[in-house]
Every structure is written in structure tokens, then in C-alpha cells.
Amino acid sequence: MTDNQDHNQLSRSMAELDEGSVDRMIGRLLLDGVAPLEIIHDLTAGMEDVSRLYQEEEYALGELIYAGVIFKNAMNRIRPCLKNENAESRGIVVMGTVKGDIHDLGKNIVIMLLECHGFGVIDLGVDVPRERFVNAIQQSGAKLLGMSALLTTALPEMQEVIRALDHAGLRDQVRIMIGGATASGKFGKEIGADFYGRDAVEGVNIAKHLYHVEGVS
Amino acid sequence: MTSSERLDAVISGTVPDRVPLAPLLDHWAAIHSGISVYDLMTDPDKRIRAILKTASDFKWDMTFLADTANETLLRIGVAARLKMPGVDLPANCAHQFEETGFMQVSDYALLETQGVVPFFLAIVGRIYPEMTMERALADLARVTEEIKEHGRLLRQSGIEPAVGFVIPGCSFEYFSLARGISEGLLDLRRHPETMRKAGKRYCADMLAMAISAIVQNGIQRVFVGLSRSSPVFVSTKHFETIILPEIEYIVNGFVNAGITPVLHCDTDWTKFLPYFQKFPAGKCILELDGFTDIKAAKEILGKRMAIMGDVPSTLTANGTKDEVLDYCRNLIKTVGVGGGFILSTGCSIPVNAKEENILALTEAVEEWGWYQ
Numbered sequence: 087m088t089d090n091q092d093h094n095q096l097s098r099s100m101a102e103l104d105e106g107s108v109d110r111m112i113g114r115l116l117l118d119g120v121a122p123l124e125i126i127h128d129l130t131a132g133m134e135d136v137s138r139l140y141q142e143e144e145y146a147l148g149e150l151i152y153a154g155v156i157f158k159n160a161m162n163r164i165r166p167c168l169k170n171e172n173a174e175s176r177g178i179v180v181m182g183t184v185k186g187d188i189h190d191l192g193k194n195i196v197i198m199l200l201e202c203h204g205f206g207v208i209d210l211g212v213d214v215p216r217e218r219f220v221n222a223i224q225q226s227g228a229k230l231l232g233m234s235a236l237l238t239t240a241l242p243e244m245q246e247v248i249r250a251l252d253h254a255g256l257r258d259q260v261r262i263m264i265g266g267a268t269a270s271g272k273f274g275k276e277i278g279a280d281f282y283g284r285d286a287v288e289g290v291n292i293a294k295h296l297y298h299v300e301g302v303s
Numbered sequence: 304m305t306s307s308e309r310l311d312a313v314i315s316g317t318v319p320d321r322v323p324l325a326p327l328l329d330h331w332a333a334i335h336s337g338i339s340v341y342d343l344m345t346d347p348d349k350r351i352r353a354i355l356k357t358a359s360d361f362k363w364d365m366t367f368l369a370d371t372a373n374e375t376l377l378r379i380g381v382a383a384r385l386k387m388p389g390v391d392l393p394a395n396c397a398h399q400f401e402e403t404g405f406m407q408v409s410d411y412a413l414l415e416t417q418g419v420v421p422f423f424l425a426i427v428g429r430i431y432p433e434m435t436m437e438r439a440l441a442d443l444a445r446v447t448e449e450i451k452e453h454g455r456l457l458r459q460s461g462i463e464p465a466v467g468f469v470i471p472g473c474s475f476e477y478f479s480l481a482r483g484i485s486e487g488l489l490d491l492r493r494h495p496e497t498m499r500k501a502g503k504r505y506c507a508d509m510l511a512m513a514i515s516a517i518v519q520n521g522i523q524r525v526f527v528g529l530s531r532s533s534p535v536f537v538s539t540k541h542f543e544t545i546i547l548p549e550i551e552y553i554v555n556g557f558v559n560a561g562i563t564p565v566l567h568c569d570t571d572w573t574k575f576l577p578y579f580q581k582f583p584a585g586k587c588i589l590e591l592d593g594f595t596d597i598k599a600a601k602e603i604l605g606k607r608m609a610i611m612g613d614v615p616s617t618l619t620a621n622g623t624k625d626e627v628l629d630y631c632r633n634l635i636k637t638v639g640v641g642g643g644f645i646l647s648t649g650c651s652i653p654v655n656a657k658e659e660n661i662l663a664l665t666e667a668v669e670e671w672g673w674y675q
Binding site: 143149152189191237239241267 | 386393396397399400401484485488489491492534535536537538541570574594616617620621653654655
């Protein structure tokens with residue numbers, strides 16, 4: 087039998103990045119017949135705490151990445167038990183580093199966190215030409231596009247992507263968030279982006295806000 | 304004061320006649336002097352001519368030898384595959400790196416037991432299978448001579464060469480590139496002891512190599528690269544237990560050898576600045592890139608080390624000249640109070656920086672930088 091304490095313990099172990107405890111707890115909960123979706127819910131709650139601790143500067147990127155690894159391993163264990171249950175995606179997000187830039191650290195951390203929070207992500211990779219952004223939005227119907235760049239020389243390409251979406255008649259159906267060390271809220275406004283994410287957690291909060299997910303901080 | 308005297312005064316904590324000016328120069332030297340970035344990165348004669356022209360045109364006190372755009376140094380010293388402008392990338396942009404993780408966990412033991420030379424050769428051989436070991440070592444020897452000669456040419460023109468060697472500030476800076484940032488960060492949790500032992504050997508060997516090179520080229524300052532060991536990437540616990548002891552070892556090693564560490568801190572280091580109070584007073588330069596709170600750095604460390612920075616790359620690339628002048632004036636009036644300040648760009652000048660914005664730095668020190 088399981089009770090609330092077990093669920094809380096799993097969330098806490100996830101938040102404290104106790105990989106061994108998360109692994110043991112999942113084994114026990116599955117053995118006790120707890121619905122896999124409930125376990126995923128507990129893990130996601132733990133990830134919320136990880137995000138909060140990151141924003142409070144208790145955790146750094148290293149902890150975010152480690153949390154992602156623990157979560158992914160946990161999901162690999164839970165997934166075969168899902169049977170007919172459907173862990174519905176909270177929404178689709180298209181992500182990519184714009185043409186002229188091959189930096190992908192920030193983008194990859196946003197993707198990892200988005201996936202941990204239940205979003206489906208189409209990762210276009212790095213050095214992405216504007217046409218691929220347009221095609222991905224066209225084909226996926228995603229409501230959110232995330233663009234990243236580190237180099238100052240690549241920043242103008244973000245505006246070109248927005249123009250290309252406009253030209254393709256897609257601008258009204260997609261919201262655009264930008265991020266990267268040299269980007270800023272001011273720059274985002276200048277080029278017509280809808281959101282600027284200062285860090286990966288803000289990126290996830292933007293996605294939650296847009297897809298009306300509860301618990302947006 | 305000469306440029307050299309001005310810099311010595313700032314480092315030792317006495318007040319110079321004016322704020323020294325020393326932007327971090329690499330690819331932009333090519334843009335300013337009308338050569339290709341590819342030529343700057345690969346041709347040492349064109350490189351030094353471009354550096355001399357740029358530093359002279361803008362009346363800088365000190366300049367970097369474009370070490371961070373030296374193809375040979377980048378291929379041998381950085382554990383990721385170099386993508387060259389004009390070859391792998393469009394012409395006249397900055398180089399970039401493909402970070403794919405060329406180092407295995409077992410390589411930590413190779414480093415610990417055999418030292419950095421066999422370790423580097425193993426990693427470089429994987430990144431560039433086409434490069435022979437003989438070629439790598441010969442290139443390194445050639446660059447060592449070039450740096451000595453380029454430093455002499457700069458001094459002949461009354462400009463101080465900034466650094467005689469470039470070294471990561473701790474082994475994690477290298478490992479996190481060689482393993483890939485995610486694996487490197489996970490290693491801090493999964494293999495801390497292995498990393499600590501390998502890191503100890505890495506620091507000892509690199510320190511000896513750097514001191515030996517600097518003794519030869521006579522440029523008594525060293526670029527100590529600190530980026531991925533910042534609070535943005537690592538927790539306080541990992542910083543205190545694994546990273547800080549190595550930075551202390553390296554800083555003290557250089558200071559004891561009479562060499563000034565230029566602590567080149569990229570990203571936001573504000574949270575970890577109090578740890579730098581441990582470093583010897585009047586012996587270091589703290590170089591910031593616009594992400595660390597430079598005014599907090601002045602408050603916390605202003606009495607212990609010179610502070611250098613930090614006109615952001617976004618400002619020199621996209622701002623107006625008036626905005627750059629305002630930013631510089633503010634730096635001089637706050638961080639420059641009582642000396643201990645070198646006006647510079649935040650990290651290197653971006654390739655798309657505007658000429659008038661770089662000129663604004665020169666005009667700012669002329670207008671507001673004099674102490675007498």
C-alpha cells in the first residue's frame with residue numbers, strides 16, 4: 087500500500103537529486119500497483135521544485151542537467167508500464183539555434199526541461215535556416231517557437247525568421263520566444279518576438295503559460 | 304606615465320595618471336585592418352600587423368595578441384573541433400567549435416598517470432585525425448617563438464602585450480569541453496575523486512608549462528580562463544571542493560613566479576566573487592565580460608585586485624556611440640574611483656562591432672579617465 091507520504095517522498099527525492107532513492111521509490115510504487123501516471127505526476131512535482139531552486143540560485147545548470155538525467159531514466163523505467171494510459175503531451179514547441187550559430191547548450195537545457203514538464207519538442211538543431219523554422223511550424227502546428235543564439239552576429243537572423251513566418255502567413259498562429267546570452271527583452275521587442283526567456287526555467291514557464299498549464303510561477 | 308607604468312600602478316593598487324585602456328582583441332583586428340578573418344587566424348605576419356595597426360589607431364595601453372583567434376593555439380589547446388571562417392563558416396565571422404565529447408572517463412587516469420602531454424596528444428589526435436603529432440608539436444614551438452617576437456614588436460611601439468600564455472583556470476574548464484558540458488557536469492557528481500586526481504596533475508603540468516613559456520617570451524602576465532566553473536554552471540559545493548582549490552593553486556603558483564594572473568571571468572561570477580578575496584593582494588587582474596556585477600566586484604575586491612572590463616559586446620555591436628560613451632563614463636566614475644581599473648570590452652570585441660563604438664572607449668578615457 088502506498089500513501090501520500092510515498093508520493094511526497096518521491097517528489098522530494100527528485101528535488102534533492104537523490105538518484106538512488108528515486109530509483110528505489112519507483113520500483114516500490116510500481117510493485118504496489120500505483121498508476122504510472124501518478125508516479126509521473128510526482129516526478130514532475132519534484133522537477134517543479136528543481137526549477138524553483140534553480141531560480142533561487144540554490145542550484146546551478148549542473149543540477150538542472152542532473153535532474154534531467156534522473157527524470158529521463160525514471161521515465162525509461164515507467165514507460166513500459168503505461169499500457170493503455172496516455173501521458174498526453176502538454177503541447178508542442180519547436181526549438182532551434184538560428185543560422186550562423188552552432189551553440190546549443192542553452193537550447194538543449196530548455197528542451198530537456200520542456201520534455202521533463204511534458205511538452206513535445208521538435209528540435210531543429212543548430213545553424214538552422216529560416217525556411218526550416220517555417221516548415222516545422224507549418225507541419226507541426228506548434229503554437230510556440232523558441233529561437234536561441236549566442237553570437238551577436240547571429241541575432242539579426244532571429245528577426246529574419248520572424249519576417250519569414252510573417253511572409254508565410256504563419257505569424258498569427260505562433261508565439262515566439264527568444265533566448266541566449268546576448269539576447270535581451272529589449273532586443274526581443276525590437277524584432278517583434280513575443281517573449282524573452284532569461285533562462286531555461288523562464289522558457290518552460292512561457293510554454294506553460296501559453297498552453298494554459300497550471301502552476302506557472 | 305608609459306603604458307607599462309600605468310598598468311603596473313593599477314595592478315599594484317596605486318593610482319595611475321589615468322585609466323589604462325586595453326580592449327580584448329581578436330577577430331576584430333582583421334575587420335579594422337581590412338584583412339580576412341581567416342588570414343588573421345592563420346598568418347602570423349598579417350596577424351601582428353593587424354594587431355599593431357588596431358592598437359595604435361585606438362591608442363590602447365595594452366592589447367592581446369589575438370591569442371583567442373590563433374588557429375594553431377585553438378587546435379591544440381581547445382578540446383573541440385574548430386570550425387574556421389572562410390572554410391567551414393562564412394568569411395569574416397568568428398570561429399566556432401563543435402563540442403562533441405572527445406574524451407572518455409578512462410582518460411582521466413591517462414592524465415593522472417602520464418601527464419598533460421600524452422593526454423593532450425591523445426585528445427588532439429581524436430579531434431583532428433589528419434594532424435600528426437610531429438606537426439602539432441612543431442606548430443606549438445613555432446607559435447612560442449611568434450609570441451615572443453610579437454610581444455617585442457608591440458613594446459617597440461609603446462604598447463604592452465597583455466599576456467604571454469593562455470591557460471584554463473582549472474581542469475574543469477578543459478574537461479567540460481573535452482567531455483562535453485553535460486557529461487563534464489555529471490562527472491563532478493559521478494567521478495569526483497577521479498576528476499580531482501586528474502585535475503591535480505593537469506594543474507601542476509599546465510602551471511609548469513605556462514611559467515616556462517612566459518620566462519621565454521618575457522610577457523609577465525597570463526590569461527587564466529574561467530567560464531564553465533562559474534556559479535552559472537556549478538554549485539557552491541562543487542566549486543568549494545573541486546574547483547576553488549585548483550584556481551588557488553594556479554593563481555598562487557603564478558604569483559610566486561612573479562607573473563600576474565589575468566582572471567578572465569566569462570558569465571556571471573557575482574556569487575563567487577568573495578572567494579577571490581583569498582588571492583594575494585596587488586597581484587591579479589579580474590577581467591569581467593558584462594555579466595558579472597562589476598560594481599559589486601569593485602566593492603568586494605577593489606582593494607585586492609585590479610578590475611578590468613566590461614563594455615558588453617551587444618553594446619559595441621548594436622549600441623550607439625553615445626550609449627557606449629555613457630557606459631564607459633559610468634564605469635570610470637564608479638569602478639575607476641581611486642584607481643585599480645582598466646577599461647576594456649566585455650570579453651573580446653565582436654566582429655560586428657562598430658568602429659565609432661570602439662573609438663568611444665578611447666575618447667572616454669581621454670575625457671574622463673585622468674586622475675590628476
